[in-house]
Amino acid sequence: MTEQSTTETAGEESASTQTSRPALGSTRSPGAGLRPAQRARYMRIIASAEELASEGGYDAVQMRAVADRSGVALGTVYRYFPSKNHLLVVALVLEFETAAEAVTTAEIPGGSAAERLMGVLRGVMPRLSENPLRYDALVRAAMFADASSAAELDHLGEVLTRLFAQAAGLDIVTEEVLNAVRIIADVWMSSLVSWVAGRQSVGDVLAHMDTAVTLVFDRLTELQRAS
Amino acid sequence: MTEQSTTETAGEESASTQTSRPALGSTRSPGAGLRPAQRARYMRIIASAEELASEGGYDAVQMRAVADRSGVALGTVYRYFPSKNHLLVVALVLEFETAAEAVTTAEIPGGSAAERLMGVLRGVMPRLSENPLRYDALVRAAMFADASSAAELDHLGEVLTRLFAQAAGLDIVTEEVLNAVRIIADVWMSSLVSWVAGRQSVGDVLAHMDTAVTLVFDRLTELQRAS
């Protein structure tokens, strides 16, 4: 994988050019279009990876261990996921999707968009800090991903954007709102990197996010009021 | 290195507990306190790493190749840098320090803090895009770094903060300005990650930064005017 070329779409999706992988970079719901037994294997592999991550962080997610724990052969893991990093990025996407669903169903209190956003973040962070090693693995994998994971990373971005947008209660997704939300997502990912590296506490992260959310959304709502 | 513990200072700096490494996590100027020959080796190793990075990105920076190219033994590379990642993070810090110096000496035009900040970014990005593979290596290493690189990453944060603060021309570093600058730095690092992964063009990055800078600093200057 000596990729990189400044502009590349990491194209895949060709029907079955080679030996036709099951799901690969499908940015849709995980394991869509798989036979039940395959879907089960797919999910089992992800679950094993997350377990190992929870136990020992990124280093403990060893592909042989993942294979053993999910009861499949090493080659099978690689049939479903082209690399350890792809696997972990998909896992992170699933985590955030779960979080997003929780946000949809839950009542989001708070007067302003900024307040609701912070409410959600304050609800999410404790969940993360219950399991620092797990997010050490997932977050570092996501930030380390190379161009071959572009599809998965784009999906991750979408999920995050949706999560924050509906947290803010801004269903009317104007371009401006989208930009604001993307900025928040960027700051959050950077903060998570600091957190998993042990350079910021959960409190630090929340304080930082509070500043960012306030600055970005206060200005945004003013702009909207003006228009 | 199975680190992690939510709160950890990655303590080093003990005078010479073990076999006394030369510089290690010294967050000061690189290779400070080294004999000339050692300082030369230290810089040569970094230079080799950057060359290899420029030629083939993260994967091409192979420790044996770094050793060969700098004319030292593999073990010597590891005496100066505890891991490939530490090495690359130090290299990134040096790059940003160089950029920061350029900013200090250069006249920064532009009326508002936001405009000057964007001016600097517009000046820096082309330099990065001349060498995408180099920054693929450096940026991904920085984001992948684990807790053992906390000291280097903190230093990186300081350098970035300083760079942006003086770009904005805000020498009066109030806590609020500092927060704003940190947010910009976070957004920038996230954007760089997207860029090296081939998911955003240089234009995308600049547009995104423009939005962020505008939102954050417009609001900030208002707040300052009010006080």
Added chain:
DNA sequence: GGAGAAAATGTAACGCGTTCTACATCCGGA
């Protein structure tokens, strides 16, 4: 200028991500 410590060298070895290969098994269609 010589002794002892520190630094550097060269090389072998280990661990884990990834690839490859030969074989077994499953599944959908004629």
Added chain:
DNA sequence: TCCGGATGTAGAACGCGTTACATTTTCTCC
């Protein structure tokens, strides 16, 4: 029901980060 390709298995093998070690070179200090 049986065939053929896709899927899964087991295990060897390769590359590179990292460590260990025996040996030589270079400093430091007296």
